[in-house]
Amino acid sequence: xxxxxxxxxxxxxxxxxxxxxxxxxxxxxxxxxxxxxxxxxxxxxxxxxxxxxxxxxxxxxxxxxxxxxxxxxxxxxxxxxxxxxxxxxxxxxxxxxxxxxxxxxx
Numbered sequence: 001x002x003x004x005x006x007x008x009x010x011x012x013x014x015x016x017x018x019x020x021x022x023x024x025x026x027x028x029x030x031x032x033x034x035x036x037x038x039x040x041x042x043x044x045x046x047x048x049x050x051x052x053x054x055x056x057x058x059x060x061x062x063x064x065x066x067x068x069x070x071x072x073x074x075x076x077x078x079x080x081x082x083x084x085x086x087x088x089x090x091x092x093x094x095x096x097x098x099x100x101x102x103x104x105x106x
Contacts, residue, residue, distance in 0.1 A: 009043050016093040023086045024048040025058035033104055070100055
């Protein structure tokens, strides 16, 4: 897969990537990161976490999961929009992150 295949989900910018993420809180098991359809022809990176969507617990768990998956520090990840919704825009600082993520997605 190429980055162009995921251009609606993974956007590179100077210093990192911006991801469209669909949160899946309260998951009973950690699923592999995958691209899912979110309607209206849009897609997102689905990130499942065990934490419940209350008091920011799921957001913190998503940041931890992405940090682990991408090999960056939690401080390098910021939720830019969607704090209280399932669809989020997440910025991740670092180099070669798009390539790392593409490898994980297969």
